[in-house]
Amino acid sequence: MGVIFRKRKKIGPIILNFTENGYSSWSIKIGRWSWNSRARAHRVDLPGPWAWKQDKSR
Template sequence: MRFRLRRSLRLGPLRLHFTERGFSSWGLQVGRWTWNNRTRRHTVDTPGPGYLQSRGRRRR
């Protein structure tokens, strides 16, 4: 099993995501709503342990 390093840098509502190889993607977070530009996926945090997530970008 391999250990993977990931890191998110928070600049207000903007999130920059980094991996071992460097910059990975960026996203926005406003309240409980989150959007990631690479996957084009919307996520809404719900009360309790769950969340709602859109399908994001479809593969061709």
């Protein structure tokens, strides 16, 4: 298992995700709700270590 480079740049509610190859994806997070452009999935943070995720529709 190798080491992976990841970097996140936060601009208000928008988060830009970068890898060693450059730009990877963007996300938007408002309160406990978030959406990622690459996974195209909604996620809601629940209390504790839990989260709910709705996969993209096919």
